[in-house]
Amino acid sequence: MAHPVPESRLVSPDVHCAHLRHKGMYVLTTPDPGEQKHAGTWDATAYWCTQTQKAMGPDGSAANAACCVAGNGRGCCH
Amino acid sequence: MADEPMMPLDESIAGEQVAEVNLPATANPNSPYAWPKERRILSTRVNRIDGPVKVSGRAKYSYDMKRPGMLYGRILRSPHPHARITALDLGPALKMPGVKAAVPIAKVGGKLMYVGDEVAAVAAVTEDQARDAARAIKVEYEILPFLANVEQALQPEAPPVFEGGNVKASQTEEEGSITAGFAAAAHIVEQTYNTQVQTHVSLETHGCMCEWEGEKLTAWVSTQAVHGTREGFATSLGIPQANVRVITEHMGGGFGSKFGPDVQGIACARLAKEAKAPVQLMLDRREEHLAAGNRPSAYAKIKAGVSADGMLTAFEAESWGTGGAGASSGFPLPYIYTFPNRRRVHKDVYINAGQQRAMRAPGHPQGCFITEMLMDELADRVKMDPIEFRIRNLPPQAPNAMWREYFKIGASKFGWDKRHATGDPTPGPIKRGMGCAANRWGGGGRGTQAQCEILPDGGVVVRCGTQDLGVGTRTLIAVIAAETLGLQVKDIKVELGDSNYPFSGGSGGSTTAPAVSPAIRVTVSKVLQELATRVAPAIGVAAADITASGGRVHSKTTPGKGLSWADACKRLQTTPVSVNAGWEPGLSASGSSGVQFAEVSVDIETGIAKVDRILCVQDCGLIVNQLTAESQCIGGMVMGVGYALYEDRILDRNTAMQVNPNMEWYLVPGMSDIPKIDIMLMNQPERGVIGIGEPPTISTAAAIANAVANAIGVRVRSIPLTPQKVLTALEGERAGGTQ
Numbered sequence: 134m135a136h137p138v139p140e141s142r143l144v145s146p147d148v149h150c151a152h153l154r155h156k157g158m159y160v161l162t163t164p165d166p167g168e169q170k171h172a173g174t175w176d177a178t179a180y181w182c183t184q185t186q187k188a189m190g191p192d193g194s195a196a197n198a199a200c201c202v203a204g205n206g207r208g209c210c211h
Numbered sequence: 212m213a214d215e216p217m218m219p220l221d222e223s224i225a226g227e228q229v230a231e232v233n234l235p236a237t238a239n240p241n242s243p244y245a246w247p248k249e250r251r252i253l254s255t256r257v258n259r260i261d262g263p264v265k266v267s268g269r270a271k272y273s274y275d276m277k278r279p280g281m282l283y284g285r286i287l288r289s290p291h292p293h294a295r296i297t298a299l300d301l302g303p304a305l306k307m308p309g310v311k312a313a314v315p316i317a318k319v320g321g322k323l324m325y326v327g328d329e330v331a332a333v334a335a336v337t338e339d340q341a342r343d344a345a346r347a348i349k350v351e352y353e354i355l356p357f358l359a360n361v362e363q364a365l366q367p368e369a370p371p372v373f374e375g376g377n378v379k380a381s382q383t384e385e386e387g388s389i390t391a392g393f394a395a396a397a398h399i400v401e402q403t404y405n406t407q408v409q410t411h412v413s414l415e416t417h418g419c420m421c422e423w424e425g426e427k428l429t430a431w432v433s434t435q436a437v438h439g440t441r442e443g444f445a446t447s448l449g450i451p452q453a454n455v456r457v458i459t460e461h462m463g464g465g466f467g468s469k470f471g472p473d474v475q476g477i478a479c480a481r482l483a484k485e486a487k488a489p490v491q492l493m494l495d496r497r498e499e500h501l502a503a504g505n506r507p508s509a510y511a512k513i514k515a516g517v518s519a520d521g522m523l524t525a526f527e528a529e530s531w532g533t534g535g536a537g538a539s540s541g542f543p544l545p546y547i548y549t550f551p552n553r554r555r556v557h558k559d560v561y562i563n564a565g566q567q568r569a570m571r572a573p574g575h576p577q578g579c580f581i582t583e584m585l586m587d588e589l590a591d592r593v594k595m596d597p598i599e600f601r602i603r604n605l606p607p608q609a610p611n612a613m614w615r616e617y618f619k620i621g622a623s624k625f626g627w628d629k630r631h632a633t634g635d636p637t638p639g640p641i642k643r644g645m646g647c648a649a650n651r652w653g654g655g656g657r658g659t660q661a662q663c664e665i666l667p668d669g670g671v672v673v674r675c676g677t678q679d680l681g682v683g684t685r686t687l688i689a690v691i692a693a694e695t696l697g698l699q700v701k702d703i704k705v706e707l708g709d710s711n712y713p714f715s716g717g718s719g720g721s722t723t724a725p726a727v728s729p730a731i732r733v734t735v736s737k738v739l740q741e742l743a744t745r746v747a748p749a750i751g752v753a754a755a756d757i758t759a760s761g762g763r764v765h766s767k768t769t770p771g772k773g774l775s776w777a778d779a780c781k782r783l784q785t786t787p788v789s790v791n792a793g794w795e796p797g798l799s800a801s802g803s804s805g806v807q808f809a810e811v812s813v814d815i816e817t818g819i820a821k822v823d824r825i826l827c828v829q830d831c832g833l834i835v836n837q838l839t840a841e842s843q844c845i846g847g848m849v850m851g852v853g854y855a856l857y858e859d860r861i862l863d864r865n866t867a868m869q870v871n872p873n874m875e876w877y878l879v880p881g882m883s884d885i886p887k888i889d890i891m892l893m894n895q896p897e898r899g900v901i902g903i904g905e906p907p908t909i910s911t912a913a914a915i916a917n918a919v920a921n922a923i924g925v926r927v928r929s930i931p932l933t934p935q936k937v938l939t940a941l942e943g944e945r946a947g948g949t950q
Contacts, residue, residue, distance in 0.1 A: 161657045162656060187329075195373075
């Protein structure tokens with residue numbers, strides 16, 4: 134029995150810090166074919182860092198998919 | 212799709228994963244585990260199997276857990292909205308009576324971003340000792356400039372509090388031609404709308420009990436994800452996941468805010484390790500309001516056009532909102548309705564307040580309120596009935612987009628034909644009105660695994676590492692197992708809420724029922740096949756010819772040939788049959804739609820609005836348990852009543868301190884505020900199971916706000932609809948200042 138694959142479209146282990154989390158990484162959804170047609174583009178994702186359990190990383194800067202990427206110069210990223 | 216619904220896909224990241232889960236919107240009738248066409252228990256009203264232990268107080272929530280020698284943990288929180296810690300001394304706390312451990316959470320030199328941000332934690336023998344000890348911790352702060360509200364943050368002279376700026380603008384989203392759209396408009400509405408910050412107000416607060424046995428940690432956590440929280444503890448503490456067990460036997464709500472160990476969970480585990488004793492650390496109500504998440508505020512300045520025949524032509528919006536300190540505030544806009552030409556830009560505004568978290572249908576209630584208010588304003592301009600106007604401008608009807616039909620069905624049931632035009636002409640101070648609004652949601656889940664045992668004494672045990680947030684998941688599992696095995700619900704023992712059980716994802720995004728239900732159906736069907744193999748020789752037919760119904764295991768083709776359930780299980784002698792299996796496609800789907808109607812009474816002398824009744828028309832695919840599905844609708848609408856009329860996280864503009872961090876002044880609906888509620892659940896068994904946790908809360912506030920406008924003849928474009936706002940709007944109307 135294959136283990137379910139996480140589906141986060143926002144956080145990739147190849148791109149982002151291993152400590153970055155958001156709810157979608159723990160919830161296994163299937164997309165609604167109608168969603169794209171009705172909703173437009175928007176983002177309400179609440180991120181947190183597993184090192185602090187807060188929305189800020191250990192360096193005090195925000196934890197999110199834009200910031201917590203390789204090569205960003207933040208010493209806290211793994 | 213929860214909190215990450217509509218970002219354009221980055222193919223380098225998403226790629227095949229998205230293709231893997233790109234499933235159809237309907238179930239597969241040819242699945243070997245297809246839901247039965249004739250349902251014996253499914254879709255009926257089944258009482259919660261854990262109802263008796265809950266109403267008698269025997270159910271053990273994380274808050275109720277008691278362990279031998281346990282200590283109580285408390286957290287010291289920042290009294291300042293923005294400050295740097297220059298000194299932190301836990302020594303005085305450790306000298307206090309009963310104190311067994313103290314740990315820092317923030318670092319010296321680190322910044323605190325809001326009132327309530329965590330500084331340090333202590334554990335002591337009694338809760339009072341822990342509170343006293345937390346107060347004894349010595350902290351020196353360098354007070355820094357702060358932003359207490361959106362208005363302050365948007366000022367050009369606002370201090371630069373957040374790295375990268377206090378405001379983050381999104382890319383402009385544009386479709387069609389705005390110029391052509393407004394040129395085609397016969398009427399144009401330009402207005403600004405806004406919604407407040409709402410907190411989750413879970414009756415059981417966040418928190419846990421942590422107990423170490425050597426290097427192994429057991430944590431009883433109020434969480435929406437036992438497996439996810441196990442991963443969170445292990446990653447944060449740097450220990451193997453195999454050494455962590457998370458248990459959530461019963462839970463008092465989460466609404467999207469409980470998806471990991473959280474700050475207090477990690478602090479609790481560290482305190483327990485240091486004290487060499489179990490520690491319980493549950494937040495109090497004030498901490499819940501300050502630091503345990505919220506629904507962001509939303510503002511939208513909109514210009515929209517409509518043609519003379521009532522067709523939407525153009526939509527232009529500048530929106531903004533705050534998710535607190537450095538967190539996003541997005542929401543869908545416009546919501547559902549089709550504007551052929553549209554442009555929108557959104558700004559996240561950061562302030563020094565607790566950060567947002569996913570909250571029951573993230574973004575949707577905000578987008579719904581703003582869009583549905585606008586829809587009524589546009590309908591008024593073309594002098595068209597709001598429902599007729601909506602039906603003209605909805606997307607095409609589909610199984611996951613049934614609004615046209617539901618508006619018609621609901622209008623008939625609700626008595627919409629008795630609705631008067633905007634402004635109740637009846638004499639006297641009490642004005643009545645009706646409003647409506649639509650909602651949509653994904654609600655598709657996957658990935659759950661389960662185990663089922665049939666025991667030689669006839670017992671059936673189903674284990675699943677999902678969790679029951681209080682919504683009836685335990686009962687849902689029993690219903691499906693009983694239906695599949697031809698037994699009664701009482702015959703099934705359900706064990707869940709433990710990370711030692713087979714994996715299931717977190718309960719969010721309305722995914723639990725569509726993820727768990729297929730897993731149970733498949734697993735229990737397979738264990739029945741195993742039983743059939745074992746008892747086929749005794750019955751004298753091939754195993755493939757065996758089924759179970761009416762408390763018997765018997766031949767499908769010759770039903771008279773068979774054994775009672777008890778006698779069949781006795782044939783197992785000393786060895787149970789046990790199967791582990793999991794979710795398969797074809798038994799669940801994604802995409803639900805619904806509409807709601809509200810009728811209100813408004814006293815134009817006091818400004819007090821009261822909701823008299825609400826009608827909810829909602830689909831969720833195959834209804835597993837009519838009773839608990841209706842409960843989800845009721846809970847969602849009650850939450851919507853609070854969002855419409857009462858709830859508001861209010862920060863002092865001078866101190867950024869919340870002035871109502873309690874349940875006395877942070878108002879939630881009481882019994883007398885809850886209206887008559889009617890529910891029309893639209894069963895779509897051919898679609899399989901779809902989640903219903905979120906959609907019923909989306910459109911309640913919008914329907915109520917439109918009903919208030921219909922009653923008093925004036926629009927209050929800001930929720931909550933407090934008496935002050937109602938009276939101000941009426942006064943403005945009398946002065947000729949509003950439309």
